Amino acid sequence: MEKNKNIRENWLMRDASAISRFGFIFMGKALKEHNVSGGDHGTIMFLSKHPQVNQDFISHRTMLDKATIAKSLARLEEQGLVMREVDPNNKRAKIISLTEEGEKIVNIVEDALDTWSKQVTEGLTEQEVQKFTALAAKIARNARSLVHEGHCKCD
């Protein structure tokens, strides 16, 4: 059987890697003066859309390891951008929220993301962007299932 050329050359994984890497680099530069690293912008954005959640929830939704989230939040707390309070109903868990300072950063992050999104989707129709985003979500979910089979509460 003839294998798909794109698959054989592995451009799917390579391009996905490039998109995320360049995205992190871009966001890191854009948020440098606020001492927010390239990856941590995702945590901020997630918190702005999903306030008052615990770290495990963030970990599952962002598809990042709980250790990665813990360290990201520690950095952001250090910068005074998030608060971590022990859940009174479950002393194991911590309820995460953005501080006032963190809320201010959200707009800056959004602006940087808009700039990035506009630039990287140049030459694509709105419909193509929508399609791409939807397909990427599906593929990402499949990839997680493949690597972490049975370990995910969301499936």
Next chain:
Amino acid sequence: MEKNKNIRENWLMRDASAISRFGFIFMGKALKEHNVSGGDHGTIMFLSKHPQVNQDFISHRTMLDKATIAKSLARLEEQGLVMREVDPNNKRAKIISLTEEGEKIVNIVEDALDTWSKQVTEGLTEQEVQKFTALAAKIARNARSLVHEGHCKCD
């Protein structure tokens, strides 16, 4: 103006990151017994399709930093999978090629990639996969131009 919800939540970058991360994890596990790390499978595949090139060429085509490629090749050379010979016509450059051992690994890498590709594109039509791959390539190129504007020979 109302910003696009997907863009605001930054799923594009997040999902791209997830796809590549899980891909590297999967490939790392698949190639563990051959002492090939998750990222290095890309170098091997590239060399199998583009033999006898120098490191700069690999760096540009894979969109990875030249230092990253240098270290990847050092690891693969250590494993006896690639050879690095000084280009007689340009003593700065090194001509890279797979060893016999390296060529053997290629099939194993391809099989792992096929398994991965089949699994992660489950629920997508062949046409959607093609479309996704094409769009990802465009977006990745745009992203590189945005971050490394003017620094790329390929544009």
Next chain:
DNA sequence: GGGCAACAGTTGCATATGCAACAATTGTTA
């Protein structure tokens, strides 16, 4: 109620990556 399993988070370690500075070679220009 006591013991054990599950959950939530943290920490240590290994690794891959980018950037900057560097070395060696080649090309260019005055």
Next chain:
DNA sequence: TAACAATTGTTGCATATGCAACTGTTGCCC
């Protein structure tokens, strides 16, 4: 030809990430 710029690759450092082991808490079952 000599000096300077560009090319090619390497190394040191910083960082983000995943995994595994660990702590503390909660829930469950006998």
